[in-house]
Amino acid sequence: MTGAPPVVAPRWEIGGDFETVTPDLLGHHRLGAQRTPPWVGADDDRRYRYVESGRQALAVVEAALRASGFTRLLVPEYLCDSMVQPFAVAGWQLVPVPVDADLQVVPAGVAAALGPARTTAVLHAAYFGRPTPAALRAQLRVAQDHGAVVVADETHLALAPEHGIADIRMASLRKLLPVADGAYVRLPPELEPPTGVVDVQSGMSAAAPEDNGVTRIRTAAMVAKVGHLGGDGKDRAHLPLFTAAEELVETRTAPRPMSRASRRLLAQLDLATVARRRQDNAAALAGALTGVPGCRVVTPPTAGSVPSHLLLQVEDAPALQRALAATGVFCPRHWPPSELVPQRRPWPTCYLSVPVDQRYEPADMMCVARLIAGALIHPAGGDPR
Ligand SMILES: Cc1ncc(COP(=O)(O)O)c(C=O)c1O
Known part of the structure; x- marks a missing residue:
């Protein structure tokens, strides 16, 4: 009996970590394609620092705020612990603010938790890329008028951020984009971190390595995932690699420049x-x-x-x-x-x-x-x- 060749079901998988980017998403040079990243917009792009992870960007924010006397952080009660990790490690008082059934921060909760001027920062995160509701926007403005600093975590929002709400803005880029490492942070001039606390250049700095441990492992994981999706038979070899990359990110808390490899990919992405x-x-x-x-x-x-x-x-x-x-x-x-x-x-x-x-x-x-x-x-x- 000769028999028909076995039917190999196409691998169909949705979600999980990003695999290597496909060429159809590389095309910033296409006519009409956006050249300035949306998070920069009409801003001065020299004010953006690029570091390896969202946590490192938040560590930059933490150092700058602590140097100016801030010690309390209002946070949504429903959150990702990595949003507050650098603040928790530095001994900040973390004050949870209630969220509603849509996971939107309740404006009255912000009002109730404000402390003395120039001590409290409000961590505002527009989850899932949603625009900030008008009532919350207005409350954030009131908080600023009372001497609070608003920090926007734009990790979910980086592709269409809201300019003009926050004093400080940051985002981890690898949640929305297939970059192996990367995050941005933008501080106003009066809140620059003290010299020596953060040694990160803006732009494609000479100090940035071509890759770093994280980039190398995560890129290997992304390549292995392409093989997995194509049915290479190396069952799920990508998973331990992604885990190893993540474990390494967790140990690298001090801010370091985003890798040149990821900066280059970022510049090419459409x-x-x-x-x-x-x-x-x-x-x-x-x-x-x-x-x-x-x-x-x-x-x-x-x-x-x-x-x-x-x-x-x-x-x-x-x-x-x-x-x-x-x-x-x-x-x-x-x-x-x-x-x-x-x-x-x-x-x-x-x-x-x-x-x-x-x-x-x-x-x-x-x-x-x-x-x-x-x-x-x-x-x-x-x-x-
Ligand atoms: C909303 C939000 N902010 C910040 C972070 C931290 O980013 P990273 O994992 O790049 O340190 C995360 C990570 O999951 C996040 O979901």
Whole structure:
């Protein structure tokens, strides 16, 4: 019996760490493509420092604020611990501010927690790329008028940031873009960190290494993931590499320049196409999930914003996360419970973030929507693809 060749199912996977970027996203030179990154906008780009990670950018902020006498940080009660880690290590008082069911900070909570002028900073993070609601914007302005400094963590928002809200802005770039390392931080002149605390040049500095340990390992992981997606048979060789890169990031807390390799890739990325694909994917997924029983789209797309993920509220997010992972859709839960910020109530388990990034297209999103609907209707059920 000769038999037909075995059918090899195409690997289809959504989410997880970025693999190596595809050529269709490299094209800053294309006519009409955006040359200045959106986070710089009309700003003076010499004011931006580029470091290896979001945590290093926040360490720059921490040092500058501490040198000016700031000791308290108001933070959303629902957060990623890496947002506050440099402040916690330096002994700041972390004051949680309540968030509502949409994970938006409650403006009255900011008002209630303000301390004496020039002691309190407010860490404002527009999660999932959503614009800041008008009432919260107004409250942040009031806080500034009372001598507080507003720090915007634009990690989810870097592709369409809100200029004019914050005194200090920063973002980790590797959450939205396939760079192996990278983050930016922008300080006003009066809050420059003391000389010697932070030795990071802006721009493509001579001090920046071509790569660093993190870049090398994460790039190897990205290449291995391309092999995995192509069915190379080296089952999941990328996963331990991504873990090793992440572990290294955690040890490198002192600010160092972003690698030249990542700076170069950043300059080549077609960020306008990246943004448009995210918008198209989020719109397709939100549309397909509207009305699905047991699922609320918390972050429906809004004009001009660029989503990091589509946030869903379901009854049991861990169960949905497991069911989707079994079908090749890897959705993060933003975030695991905080260990650094005191909590007033149990950590919610109803939020799941669905990837809508530039690797995918609306047809993928329709498939993801069917899988989500199927998993919600038949919690232990099969794959409706
Ligand atoms: C909102 C937000 N800010 C900052 C960070 C820290 O960035 P990094 O992991 O590059 O240190 C993270 C990381 O998950 C984050 O989600």
